[in-house]
Amino acid sequence: MQMSLVIDANKCTGCLQCEMACSYEGEGVFNPTKSRIKIFPFHDEGIFVPYTCTQCDEAWCMHACPVEAIVINKATGAKEIVNDLCVGCKVCTIACPFGTVNYNADSGKVIKCDLCGGDPECAKACPTDAITYQDANWTGYDKMKDYAAKAVPAS
Amino acid sequence: MKHVIIGAGPSGVVAAEQIRKLNTKASITIIGDEPEAPYSRMAIPYHLIGDIEEKGTHLRHAKGHFKTLNIDVRNARVEAVDSTNKTVSLNNGADVSYDKLLIASGSRPNAPSIPGIDQAGVHSCWTLEDARAIAALAKPGAKVIQIGAGFIACIILEALARRDVDLTVVEMEDRMVPRMMDNVAGNMIQDWCVEKNINVFSNGQVMEIVKVDGDHTFKVKVKTPTGETELDADLVISATGVSPCVDFLADSGIEIDTGIIINKNMETNVPDIYASGDVAQGKDFCTGEYAVQAIQPTATEHGVIVAQNMVGRKGAECGGTINMNVLDTMGLISCSFGLWQGVEGGESSTLVEKDKWRYINLQFEDDVLVGGTAIGMTQHIGVMRGLIQSETSLGKWKDRLLENPLQIMDAYLASTHTAAIR
């Protein structure tokens, strides 16, 4: 059964626990700027939008990579960066139409959500269930996919 | 069903793998003329820098990858295509028959007509073989002259600079990366290069390359707006653009303009013959016209779509690819998307911060983003592509972007994700 991150912006209070947990898991530091999941605050509207890679089926990032440094984790379905192979060309960062692969100048490589190998820290850290890790058949996943489809019509 | 693919670059390899994914039984043959394992040209600069070994440029790394997928990769050059008998003839005398043929032969560097361009010590930077020649000559302190400062040229420039050579760049046009960056951005990149001790002659022209005896191999005559000068060089790199590899298609009946003309299904005017990647003149999403884009993302996206068409999947149309580039010029990161030059009657939004080496320019048609340029921005830049390709109506967010283009990510989220902030 494929699981996926399901995000409900209405439940997010902007506490940034997910960013802290993610940066610690991914980069070994508690530093939101190093997080692969980002909270975007809309202060005027009083809304916080958690945002990360949906592990989309098209996997634009993966196909564009010139050196096979993005691979599918067969167990989780996540598209993962292979650090040893990544040359830091950044082509994936422009190919992903959702803007969810980012260049990290410190390492000279890119970073993106890898679902923490199947036990995502962000979901565990979220106190309000704005981020949950669920069976992908749940309708919320389709909703996320709808967003994705809306953002980019299949070409 | 026999699928034959000409060219073992990213487009041909992605196409072959996708065909296999869709059809476990089809026969798949890739014919490539370079004596290497299938590799990515794009990775060559990182090899020149020394970040990766030669095998780090390979498209696939697992041992026996193609064998496991039952994809036959052959090293030969296709010399002609006979569409009546459905065969291609190879330089080793063999003929290979096909049911579906994909031409993914890529492009090759233009040779500028400069006296002295054809000699050892003057090289393109296009193949692994070129890279070996360049690596042998681009030693620390060597004097290197690069002709051209386009996109690919700038990537090579970064690699050369990191090899500690004494580098001079000569560009015919008035700024660096003229076909990827607007005036402000091109000049910002040029200023940055000059600060990093690279000599840049824009509006310059290399007139002649003369081999000499002495400390350096060449005297290179350069015309600049202020007069003519003569520069020493140990290595000259020619990077003045590329053209599709179509020489072997004379008499094939395949229609060629700038590149091979393909339709929405990526088929040429000759049935059962398809084209993809650098060699193909496919639909540009933004202009609606057919153009050769010659970029990696287009080569691989073509590969995915052409495979679906070759196995006969209905409705697998290419709605058009987006011209886009990202460039790292010694730490200054720039990118451009779509119609970054803007459109007639459109509006634009600009922020220039020269002291911070930051720049962003967005181009709109009505309330839809159609193009963009950014320097010094690396986070979430892909959403520019997303907004352009989804033709998302930005509504009130367009006005906010006109005030502050840095809010692009907020505008993206608001317009595509959450009704409450629209």
Ligand SMILES: Cc1cc2nc3c(=O)[nH]c(=O)nc-3n(C[C@H](O)[C@H](O)[C@H](O)COP(=O)(O)OP(=O)(O)OC[C@H]3O[C@@H](n4cnc5c(N)ncnc54)[C@H](O)[C@@H]3O)c2cc1C
């Ligand atoms: C130094 C460098 C840096 C680059 N950096 C970037 C970048 O940062 N971003 C980006 O988007 N793009 C970049 N590019 C461009 C990118 O590499 C190309 O767009 C991409 O390789 C195109 O893939 P392709 O499969 O269409 O063609 P190619 O990679 O050119 O592959 C085609 C293959 O077909 C072979 N072939 C040709 N004719 C025949 C024949 N008759 N018979 C058999 N085989 C044949 C060729 O020799 C070649 O091996 C760069 C290119 C270079 C050289």
Ligand code: SF4
């Ligand atoms: S990074 Fe982007 S392209 Fe890659 S899997 Fe995630 S959403 Fe898809």
Ligand code: SF4
């Ligand atoms: S930056 Fe790394 S992962 Fe992304 S396309 Fe380049 S090599 Fe692949």
